[in-house]
Amino acid sequence: MKTWIANWGNYPKMESDVRYFTFKEQLEELMKSPEPFIPRGNGRCYGDASLANTTVSTLHFNRILSFDVAQGLFECQSGLTLDKILEVIVPKGWFLPVTPGTKFITVGGAVGSDVHGKNHHVDGSFSNHIIEMDVMLADGALLTCSPIHYPDLFEATCGGMGLTGMITRIKFRLKKIETSYVNQKQLKAKNLEDLIRLFEEYKSFTYSMAWIDCLAKGEQFGRGILIVGEHAKTGELNLKQAKKPLMVSGKPKITFPFNLPSWVLNTLTVRIFNFLYYGKNFKPKIENVVPYEPFFYPLDAILHWNRGYGKKGFVQYQFVLPLSSKEGLIRILKRISAEGLGSFLAVLKVFGHQQSMISFPQEGYTLALDFPVRKGLFPFLDELDTIVLKYGGRLYMSKDARMKPEVLFKGYPQIEEFRSIVKKYNPTGKLSSIQSHRLLLTGN
């Protein structure tokens, strides 16, 4: 039965036959059936990476297999979402080693996109913390892979967008915490120069990211707020917090009830939002201890916030540029500012070094921006792609819905190796998405 599905950006939308499985044997049957499909978790990538005519959802394959509380080792099936993991591990004094800005993603998705978090410059991406995982290949065989066993399969599965096979089991290391609170600092930066200086100054902090106002011009060009933090120690909590030092943060309270008409978001409203957001911090520096929820997942508090971009949806554009290419970053920001295509959520972060085949992070600056889908957007993004490539950068496939294959091929030096590994384990394109076809990663 076909249903309409879309990922978080609500662009593109398509009809798909969504299949579920609870047991491995059922997945094996799906693997042996003739229709090609793409594995799909909670649909929180932004574009078309987990869209296809047939999708196989992992959401019913979501069981915890083991949790070693002494060693901090966690093992689960691929459809388990991070929010469920936090509910179990936080009260026992453990945290996710790496988490993206939403907890509503599956572990399988975390591996398939090889997600990064605010701690990338210290802890790397999610795949750095995997001990081993099971992947079911297109022929139904189940292989256990790790950096030592079937390293080619392991490397191509981390960040490989589900094209090597279906991840069924993942075992990974957790991070020890004394409390579930975060000691955070917010620092106002007057302009881009100032912001980059602050990143440098505060790079010893485990967690860091910045919100940036991409519409500000002149002396205020690139102004923003740097947010850094550390897991709080017991002694840093106030009396009330200290009563429940390992509290699981609350459930979301607000739901965005409908799609906002697309005209609501325009240069003026974004400008006002940015003015208020920047202005809300009166002091240049704020320091406080907050629960992990607002620090790591500020937007999870509003369910369906993506509806704010209207029913045409939006595209999230995330690129990374090498540290030496600050000039490229400036050029792109100026281009966006000139075009008046401001985004409510423009997030800047500095990535640390990373050695991987197809994962997105590489050492440098990464900027993520939301653009509502409208006429003229795609040619504009093509133009940005050219700048990104010119300065040695690349785009994040999990956010992508529109890049041209040459942009991917030029940005990822090991792409041919990746393609040959996909070909080896998934020779007929049994696992494929509309993205993998567009980017020439599957098929001929």
Add this chain to the structure above:
Amino acid sequence: MPTVLILGASSDMAIAISEKFASEKYNIQLAARNSKRLEAFQSDLAIKYDSKVSLHEFNALQFDTHPGFFEQLYVKPDVTVCVFGYLGDNEKGINDWAETQKIIHTNFTGAVSILNIAAAYYRTQQAGVIAGISSVAGERGRQSNFLYGSAKAGFTAYLSGLRNYLFRYKVHVVSVQPGFVYTKMTEQLSLPPLLTATPQQVADIVYNAVIKKKNVVYVKWFWRYIMLIIKLIPEFMFKKMKL
């Protein structure tokens, strides 16, 4: 901690019911064919809810193994929930006695066989709750699924009689009448969203009915009235309808 026995523990509905009871601090006995494949589910419940979860091999169609099955339960359950069922293929069943038998024996004979044993035990204990998941399909036979429906009709009547019989022994029996439920059994059907329950909704209703000792519960509640109307249609009209 009290214990609940889930008969037919592999289905989506059974999994949701087990999880609900575990979250309410019950130990769980999962009984199913090929119970080894429930290991992931066993570890999951044990880790999430700190409950004791055990796996038991059980086949509804092997009636002669039922006494031994109940006998070997080291801890006897306080609550027994009978979830297993088989929709089957009505059209196939009409021409295939094996299919018909499977439908009748899974939904009716097998359920009666194991619940008689549980009932006898609870009677001697003067305590206990039995919950049976029947179906609204058992309230009036329809051309599309009357083999399943008639077996469920038998099961519904059995539960009602058993409730009456066990009342004076302080044992309670709940009849659960789900309408449409989103499960693997119905995955390829296009069901009306308003009338269709999730397995979690069924689980919440089963748990509440057990705790509050309700007699007959519907999921969702308006199915009671839908079925009332369907039962009121005169037979001379009903036989011409395509339901």
